[in-house]
Amino acid sequence: MTKENNSLNTIKKVSLISLLINFVVAIIKIILGVMGQSQAIIADGIHSFSDMISDVVLLFSAQFFSKPADDSFQHGYHKIEVIVIFIIGFLLFLVGFGTAYHAVLNLISREIVIPEKIAAIAAVISIICKEALYRYTIIEAKKIKSTALVANAWHHRSDALSSIPSFLGVLISSYFPDYYYIDSFAALIVSGFIIHVSWELVNPCLDNILDRSAPKDLIDKIYKTVLETQGVLGSHKLRTRYLGPATLSIDLHIQVDGNLSVDKGHNICGEAKAKILNKFEEIIDVIIHLEPEHD
Numbered sequence: 001m002t003k004e005n006n007s008l009n010t011i012k013k014v015s016l017i018s019l020l021i022n023f024v025v026a027i028i029k030i031i032l033g034v035m036g037q038s039q040a041i042i043a044d045g046i047h048s049f050s051d052m053i054s055d056v057v058l059l060f061s062a063q064f065f066s067k068p069a070d071d072s073f074q075h076g077y078h079k080i081e082v083i084v085i086f087i088i089g090f091l092l093f094l095v096g097f098g099t100a101y102h103a104v105l106n107l108i109s110r111e112i113v114i115p116e117k118i119a120a121i122a123a124v125i126s127i128i129c130k131e132a133l134y135r136y137t138i139i140e141a142k143k144i145k146s147t148a149l150v151a152n153a154w155h156h157r158s159d160a161l162s163s164i165p166s167f168l169g170v171l172i173s174s175y176f177p178d179y180y181y182i183d184s185f186a187a188l189i190v191s192g193f194i195i196h197v198s199w200e201l202v203n204p205c206l207d208n209i210l211d212r213s214a215p216k217d218l219i220d221k222i223y224k225t226v227l228e229t230q231g232v233l234g235s236h237k238l239r240t241r242y243l244g245p246a247t248l249s250i251d252l253h254i255q256v257d258g259n260l261s262v263d264k265g266h267n268i269c270g271e272a273k274a275k276i277l278n279k280f281e282e283i284i285d286v287i288i289h290l291e292p293e294h295d
């Protein structure tokens with residue numbers, strides 16, 4: 001099985017499992033809500049269905065961004081993964097914004113809502129399932145180095161965190177009824193965290209689309225590798241461009257002895273290119289402009 005196929009299968013498997021668990025969690029919440037006659041928990045369960053959107057986006061897009069380059073898309077389909085991460089990040093922003101919005105509304109209205117005890121059970125189930133899903137997803141994501149899968153993992157952890165305030169709300173209103181508003185404050189803190197995570201996902205996508213260069217230390221390392229090549233006397237004008245989240249295409253000038261034959265010079269280029277491709281896994285394309293040293 002090729003590396004691409006392997007990654008694709010892992011992404012499909014992990015997003016199917018996510019989809020299934022998110023579905024089960026949503027159903028359990030709705031059943032608990034009906035049993036406890038709590039509109040809030042039923043609403044929360046319906047909201048859980050929206051968590052399935054990220055899984056579906058990932059499930060159906062993976063086969064496109066794993067596709068090899070072809071005549072129409074000569075640099076491959078890596079940008080689709082960037083778009084997917086952007087969508088996951090944006091959905092997460094909406095979750096964070098919604099959480100903050102409800103927390104502020106609750107604080108302003110000063111309405112004392114005594115949560116149902118059964119809501120604590122729903123919250124605990126959510127926290128355990130989503131945290132487990134986070135851990136499973138992040139392990140699989142690192143195995144195949146999939147940034148999109150890492151993004152979805154962070155969505156799961158955000159879901160786990162966003163259930164903590166409703167759990168706190170039940171506990172606090174049961175034991176310290178005077179501090180009923182603390183869960184709204186907790187929800188505000190959690191929403192801040194979720195919005196931060198969403199920015200961490202969206203920001204690199206913007207850098208990617210705008211062709212921000214690779215970090216300076218990577219550029220220094222590439223120069224160093226090139227200069228280690230036998231026959232290379234100098235190198236400059238290195239430019240980098242991210243095709244996908246961790247997929248880099250670079251071009252650079254190298255200088256060699258001007259009296260060498262075209263054949264010799266070309267061989268040196270080939271060696272420098274092979275060295276770079278070997279050493280830096282994320283670099284998939286190298287274009288070298290050859291010139292005599294005095295240039």
Ligand SMILES: [Zn+2]
Nearest residue numbers: 051095155159
């Ligand atoms: Zn969610």
Ligand SMILES: [Zn+2]
Nearest residue numbers: 236237253291
């Ligand atoms: Zn030059």
